[in-house]
Amino acid sequence: MRPPSARFLMVSAGMGAGHDAVAAELARRLEGLGQEASRVDVLGLLPDGIGAGLRAFYRTAVRRAPVVYEGIYRVFFRPGRGPRPGSAPLAALAEDRLLALVERERPDVVVPVFHLAAQLTGRLRARGALRVPSAVMVTDFAVHRQWLHPGNDLHLCVTPEAADTVRRALGRPSVATGPVVAxxxxxxxxxxxxxxxxxxxxxxxxxxxxxxxxxxxxxxxxxxxxxxxxxxxxxxxxxxxxxxxxxxxxxxxxxxxxxxxxxxxxxxxxxxxxxxxxxxxxxxxxxxxxxxxxxxxxxxxxxxxxxxxxxxxxxxxxxxxxxxxxxxxxxxxxxxxxxxxxxxxxxxxLFAADAAARLTEAVARTAAPGGAR
Structure with missing residues (x-):
């Protein structure tokens, strides 16, 4: 039985090509299931120039200064003792534009496909500013802490181990859907x-x-x-x-x-x-x-x-x-x-399940009376 039609908004990022490839394939599969899907780049939701600058810095650090990027990863991404800085200030800069986009497009679900987007939707859901569920598509095998925000309703992960990591860290619903490839x-x-x-x-x-x-x-x-x-x-x-x-x-x-x-x-x-x-x-x-x-x-x-x-x-x-x-x-x-x-x-x-089908089913359960949120 085909689930009721819903409108999904994918929030990806042009950091390399992988996240956009996942978002595009997920959108194609959702449309094949009779759903509606659109995409936006979270870097484009940042104030003018900041997204392009962030992309250029990341690209340069990974390609030319790996020691610098390793230091950034250790401080901002890897869990550690005591208070750790996060991407909240950066995510806050994109809030107004995402909320305006949601107001225009009226999606039923927002699907972050990049960790900064997950922080963005988690912040907005936590304080009630984003009134539709957010389901994070985690694309990494090793789930770093920038993927994790307790405000998000659901996480879809590549492996059962990754899904278990999310559940233990947040106490929030998480399912293993397998990778999304064409x-x-x-x-x-x-x-x-x-x-x-x-x-x-x-x-x-x-x-x-x-x-x-x-x-x-x-x-x-x-x-x-x-x-x-x-x-x-x-x-x-x-x-x-x-x-x-x-x-x-x-x-x-x-x-x-x-x-x-x-x-x-x-x-x-x-x-x-x-x-x-x-x-x-x-x-x-x-x-x-x-x-x-x-x-x-x-x-x-x-x-x-x-x-x-x-x-x-x-x-x-x-x-x-x-x-x-x-x-x-x-x-x-x-x-x-x-x-x-x-x-x-x-x-x-790994490819036993269809991530799009699991997403629509899980979101339907989450939205039902007595669901996760």
């Missing part, structure tokens, strides 16, 4: 044959391994990783995102395929034997959906490092702590083997 990653990829021909012609006999550094090309010693893989007999295929300088630099290396922003990612994933990842973000989830083993290596600081560790601890991926371990893992995971099959099966089990 359905094309879960289906046979028509473009895989084209990619296999390309790789075979470029470097016959070398197993292709995808190296992912996100939409911004954020990574440590990416060229060194590519050389390491090439020297070990693999064909490194590096996704440089929108960083054309990185792509140009890697293109000069022999036996390295450097790609920019790639639209046929399902076909590409289906043609490689493993993914070397540094953030436990959307590309890692898409690889799990496509049935490709993931190895975390040289993770970016903060949420990237904690996410890579958490994925490995859950048995969804492996974490290589040095070059020797990376090659040892790839030697096993790129060939038919029991460890490879275990990783593929564990990854695909």
């Amino acid at each position: 359905e094309r990653f879960l289906a046979p990829a028509p473009g895989a044959a084209r990619w296999r021909r390309r790789f075979g012609a470029y470097a016959p006999g070398r197993p292709p391994v995808l190296v992912s550094v996100g939409a911004w090309g954020a990574g440590t010693r990416v060229a060194d990783t590519a050389r390491l893989l090439s020297g070990a007999g693999y064909l490194p295929v590096v996704l440089c995102g929108r960083d054309e300088r990185l792509r140009d630099r890697l293109s000069r290396l022999p036996e390295v395929v450097a790609l920019g922003w790639e639209r046929d990612l399902p076909g590409l994933l289906a043609a490689v034997r493993a993914v070397v990842d540094n953030a436990a973000g959307q590309t890692a989830l898409e690889a799990l959906a496509a049935g490709v083993p993931v190895v975390g290596y040289r993770p970016i600081p903060g949420h990237g490092r904690e996410g890579v560790r958490r994925m490995a601890a859950l048995g969804l991926s492996d974490h290589a702590r040095d070059a020797w371990e990376l090659l040892r893992l790839l030697d096993v995971l790129t060939e038919p083997s029991a460890p490879r099959e275990r990783r593929i099966a564990a990854g695909r089990r």
Whole structure:
């Protein structure tokens, strides 16, 4: 039975590409269920110039000053003893514009898909200014404290462990819905044959391994990783995102395929034997959906490092702590083997539920008499 139609407002953030990808796919699925969905960037709700400045600072810190970002993460994101600063002052700056948007669009539910948005809706719900439920879509494996605000009505998480973390921290409803990735990653990829021909012609006999550094090309010693893989007999295929300088630099290396922003990612994933990842973000989830083993290596600081560790601890991926371990893992995971099959099966089990369906059902229960709020 299809749930009654409701209007959902997704509040995402253009920080890289992952949060927007989740929001877009969630909106598409909700519309497929007969719901209405719209999206807004929380950075655009901040006063003019602040959102763009925040994005530029974050991008620079992650790419050029990882020690700085690690310090910020430790202070603002990771739980610790005593009072800890949060993002409340920043979230407060977006309150008026979000409330005005809600007044115009009249959504039945607001869905934060970024931690600053979760702080924003939580503050407004806690004092009664936002009169419709807020259901937070937590996209990280490691749930840091900026995702957590007791004012929000519901949290939807990637794993049962993450959902349990939210319940223990807040005492609020939380459900495990699995990751939200486009359905094309879960289906046979028509473009895989084209990619296999390309790789075979470029470097016959070398197993292709995808190296992912996100939409911004954020990574440590990416060229060194590519050389390491090439020297070990693999064909490194590096996704440089929108960083054309990185792509140009890697293109000069022999036996390295450097790609920019790639639209046929399902076909590409289906043609490689493993993914070397540094953030436990959307590309890692898409690889799990496509049935490709993931190895975390040289993770970016903060949420990237904690996410890579958490994925490995859950048995969804492996974490290589040095070059020797990376090659040892790839030697096993790129060939038919029991460890490879275990990783593929564990990854695909994450996708047993439809996050959009669980969202509509959970929100309906929350809104019912005797519900959570």
